[in-house]
Amino acid sequence: MAVVLLVLAVLSLPIQTATQLKLALGGFFLPLIGLTSSSRTVARQAESAVVPRRMLLDHIDDLKRENERLRLQLMQSNLVWQENLNLRQALGWKQQTPWDLRLARVTLRDPANWWRTIQIDLGQRDGVVTNLAVMTSEGLVGKIDRVGLWSSQVVLIGDPNCRVSAVVEDEKSQDGGIIQADSSSILDPSIVELTFLGGQSAAKPGALVVTSGQGGVFPKGIPIGKVIETRNVGFGMSTEARVKLSANFKHLEYVWVKFP
Amino acid sequence: MNYLNTGILVLAAYLAAYLASCQTPLNQWLGVQIDLRPALMVYCGLRTEWTTLSLVAVLGGLWFDGLSANRLGISILPLFVIAFLVHLNRGLILREQHYAQFVLGTAASAASPALTILLMVGVGQMPLIGWGSIWQWLIMALVGGSLTPALFWLLERFSKAFAYPPVSETSFRPDREIKRGRV
Numbered sequence: 079m080a081v082v083l084l085v086l087a088v089l090s091l092p093i094q095t096a097t098q099l100k101l102a103l104g105g106f107f108l109p110l111i112g113l114t115s116s117s118r119t120v121a122r123q124a125e126s127a128v129v130p131r132r133m134l135l136d137h138i139d140d141l142k143r144e145n146e147r148l149r150l151q152l153m154q155s156n157l158v159w160q161e162n163l164n165l166r167q168a169l170g171w172k173q174q175t176p177w178d179l180r181l182a183r184v185t186l187r188d189p190a191n192w193w194r195t196i197q198i199d200l201g202q203r204d205g206v207v208t209n210l211a212v213m214t215s216e217g218l219v220g221k222i223d224r225v226g227l228w229s230s231q232v233v234l235i236g237d238p239n240c241r242v243s244a245v246v247e248d249e250k251s252q253d254g255g256i257i258q259a260d261s262s263s264i265l266d267p268s269i270v271e272l273t274f275l276g277g278q279s280a281a282k283p284g285a286l287v288v289t290s291g292q293g294g295v296f297p298k299g300i301p302i303g304k305v306i307e308t309r310n311v312g313f314g315m316s317t318e319a320r321v322k323l324s325a326n327f328k329h330l331e332y333v334w335v336k337f338p
Numbered sequence: 339m340n341y342l343n344t345g346i347l348v349l350a351a352y353l354a355a356y357l358a359s360c361q362t363p364l365n366q367w368l369g370v371q372i373d374l375r376p377a378l379m380v381y382c383g384l385r386t387e388w389t390t391l392s393l394v395a396v397l398g399g400l401w402f403d404g405l406s407a408n409r410l411g412i413s414i415l416p417l418f419v420i421a422f423l424v425h426l427n428r429g430l431i432l433r434e435q436h437y438a439q440f441v442l443g444t445a446a447s448a449a450s451p452a453l454t455i456l457l458m459v460g461v462g463q464m465p466l467i468g469w470g471s472i473w474q475w476l477i478m479a480l481v482g483g484s485l486t487p488a489l490f491w492l493l494e495r496f497s498k499a500f501a502y503p504p505v506s507e508t509s510f511r512p513d514r515e516i517k518r519g520r521v
Binding site for chain 1: 366407409
């Protein structure tokens with residue numbers, strides 16, 4: 079009886095109090111997270127001790143080449159960026175500022191199979207607030223939902239609580255819709271649904287889907303994924319598309335948090 | 339059952355909540371997060387008293403919900419109900435048999451997520467469920483059931499390690515002693 083009363087009391091707590099309590103409970107796991115992280119580091123060090131020197135040298139060589147290629151790309155991007163700035167200045171448009179990104183490590187996943195959330199190791203002490211966009215170098219991942227002192231919870235695209243305003247990039251037009259969870263692809267977290275596209279939508283398989291910038295949470299132009307199939311719904315009144323997400327949700331180890 | 343054993347069960351609930359949220363190769367391969375708390379509640383229902391099983395259900399539920407997007411406290415009641423039912427019928431269960439442990443673990447691992455989802459829908463949360471959830475449910479039940487005998491074995495070892503050793507009974511009875519010599 080006492081347990082039932084306790085459950086009723088906890089369930090009827092105000093949302094803010096419940097969130098604070100959740101964060102406090104999540105704090106209990108910080109020692110284990112630290113322990114796991116340390117053991118991984120030790121395992122990697124042990125692994126690097128037994129890897130043959132030849133293999134390491136080859137790996138360094140590959141990285142040097144990739145570094146050179148990326149430096150070249152960065153130089154080209156800087157030129158384009160500067161050109162863009164000059165043109166914006168000439169036209170009197172608002173100046174764009176480069177993204178302020180911070181790398182975070184994924185520490186835990188949602189233990190329940192019916193939610194798609196992750197925990198990252200950035201929190202209030204790092205300046206994280208709710209609703210910041212979270213992404214990888216491949217594309218959008220989700221947004222910050224709950225912030226603790228040391229860690230934050232990220233609600234991923236495909237969770238019922240994460241909806242993203244998106245557009246299909248097409249040569250002719252830009253159809254807008256809402257990215258939301260797809261209950262028919264629960265076992266594959268990389269598939270989501272793009273709904274509320276127009277009835278005459280030109281979205282075709284292979285088309286790129288990016289954030290629209292509407293809604294104020296996600297900045298415009300972050301890649302989300304690619305359309306894999308479309309279908310008409312509501313007697314042709316609207317179109318729905320299945321989208322394969324660009325980011326690899328099965329192997330999320332590090333993510334970028336975009337600060338305002 | 340002493341305080342150390344209760345502490346071990348609470349620690350087991352803590353580790354079970356943590357393991358459920360870790361990304362292991364098994365989870366990635368199956369596409370399912372494995373929860374060991376229902377199996378733990380079966381053990382608590384069979385081996386412990388009301389206070390211990392209530393404590394493990396409450397803390398296990400709160401820790402799990404603390405890491406999840408679940409409403410806080412929603413998974414306490416399913417765990418408690420499992421332990422409660424097992425505890426009520428513990429006299430009828432062949433608790434030493436691995437088969438009985440497997441069956442109970444499977445049933446508990448199937449009942450816990452189903453009850454949690456029912457409660458969530460009841461309080462207005464809409465979790466992500468579809469046809470794929472049936473696969474996840476089956477895998478959770480089977481893996482949970484398969485791990486139950488191993489969990490019993492492990493917890494029994496700990497229980498024996500921290501319990502007082504049983505007093506050995508001798509076959510000597512003073513009233514049956516044959517007195518020799520003159521009385």
